Amino acid sequence: MDVTMKDVAKLAGVSLSTVSRVLNDSSLVREETARKVEKAVEKLDYQINDSARILRTNTSNLIGVIGAGMERPFLANLLKGIEAEARERGFALIYGDSDGEFEKEQNYLNIMKQKKIDGIILITTNYYNDLLSIVKNYNIPVVFASGYISDPEISCVTVDNVAAAYDMVEFLCQSGHKNMAFIKGPDLDMLASQERLRGVKLALRLSDIEYDSKRFIEGDFTFESGYSAAKKIINKFPDVTAIFAFNDEMAVGTIRFLKEQGIKVPEDISVVGFDGIDLGNYTDPALTTIKQSGYHLGLKSIEMLNQIINEGKIEDNKVFIPHKLVVRESTNKLNELTTKQEVITKNRG
């Protein structure tokens, strides 16, 4: 078997409790004794048995992460931020992917409870409401990192999707676009995609543009879905001058489709995304988008969770991370003389 505390105690010539005290930085140990113990620990390459410690103390220094679609660049960076900050604060991570299925989420929640995790980060959008009630029932510290949760008891950190989507549409309108189409996330996504939708509607209303639900095509945040959504858009609305995809990957898929059709971006159609992943700097044209930092989001989520774990509460439990409209090459100011609408009018006139 592995080296145990008993072995250390024996080698150091002290009792079990003294070893434990030294390992836990207890100040009630003579420095000389401590040194003896430390020497023995080193010599035996002793590693504490975490299960025994957890069993006794009921605290695990373990944080559970339940995510979905984490292979998407934005979320992969979120995970990276979570990991880095968790490590920094002495937590290890149990990581589970739910594939957006409630059953798997529930399952992982149970597993994590069994492991006595100190807290949990939830990055899941579909059945979050059901999840929430389980989590509340389990009475475990939780931070939601994938959208705004209105329940006042629940902490969350997210970009302000409504405001950001609003900003983007406002920018498009100010650039002269009236004839827009949109690529949403999955309709099952009750958080980010819904919020962005709200932001779009708001901006449309304030710009006196009529809301037309047919102009919102459902995607699933992949390149492929952006590609096929663009196809639908071009078929149904050939006169569109701007397409707003709710994430960068779908925008890239859109651009690819348009180019295949010989449609120039941005000369013929402007295309914008959301998230601001690295890729957007290297596409042709480079992508106009809303930039937010997944890494920072991850950091912040652990920071909040840590506070809840340590202090039992958190003063500000709804936080927004910054976002910024980044205008690159995929958007055009619509010169009034060359607006398609105008051209048509002129041709008719």
Next chain:
Amino acid sequence: MDVTMKDVAKLAGVSLSTVSRVLNDSSLVREETARKVEKAVEKLDYQINDSARILRTNTSNLIGVIGAGMERPFLANLLKGIEAEARERGFALIYGDSDGEFEKEQNYLNIMKQKKIDGIILITTNYYNDLLSIVKNYNIPVVFASGYISDPEISCVTVDNVAAAYDMVEFLCQSGHKNMAFIKGPDLDMLASQERLRGVKLALRLSDIEYDSKRFIEGDFTFESGYSAAKKIINKFPDVTAIFAFNDEMAVGTIRFLKEQGIKVPEDISVVGFDGIDLGNYTDPALTTIKQSGYHLGLKSIEMLNQIINEGKIEDNKVFIPHKLVVRESTNKLNELTTKQEVITKNRG
């Protein structure tokens, strides 16, 4: 406190051991008794205390994953595959990112040992040799999922980087390219990048093309590094007709740079990548690359680890996952009449 087995036993009117037997599918329990216990478990929403179980049994159903650069699409998919297969087989995952630093790797290894993980997947390339000796000393099942490990005791699963890189260069040569440049991975990367380098050299030799180390620029697998490596290449070797980046992101960065310079891909220069991430289908031009499946690699790594854990050994401990050359739009057959070399010659002549 939480519900314990004692509570279940009391409610069901049986002893602790009976409850334990039922929970562990022990067949020596009358069906009726089992049902009583199950009912009590359900009623109390009992969750086993994993720490107690681990302490007692010394097996955790926990797999440790130590990775680096996991935000890269290929590796994000690898992680997804690991997670899916681990879940399938009843393992939970402890996940740690090493940032490619030995100290962090070592640290995580200790943490994981303390948690009595059943096995470990290593996806790290820089100091893998030092890691290996620790792991061997810890005597814990391990599978390496980021390159070929020659140590006969160590299991590994990876794409055949040598063969794949060879295939790519051979393809380029057969397309008439003689004047090539390459964008390597970091020189610290002792696995994938080194292996691909070997494959390239081999193909060069067999095609009677002289190896020139100056034509191998170091990158770090990011878009950005591909972009700047391409800049160096164009400055130093303006007559290059093909660039082979050792992953797709760097290839995309390369294409972006070339386009900015007004260099046409593939008409002026062919660009190829490695990995076959989704993105490559949606760039303009779509990317010629070596396709391998990160997800499948993840699956396989858990499958192997599981076998080592269960059977104490594995017959075939070096496995290669399939790869395929996928020719898309970023490469051109160099027509002999329009080879730059030929043109120059003709102009001179």
Next chain:
DNA sequence: GTGAAAGCGCTAACAG
């Protein structure tokens, strides 16, 4: 300052 002893919740002989 340090040691002895109890017990966290579970499993696995062993007895019946």
Next chain:
DNA sequence: CTGTTAGCGCTTTCAC
């Protein structure tokens, strides 16, 4: 088939 019992390795009173 089921119950009793003895720990797994640690922390934490409680003595000294």
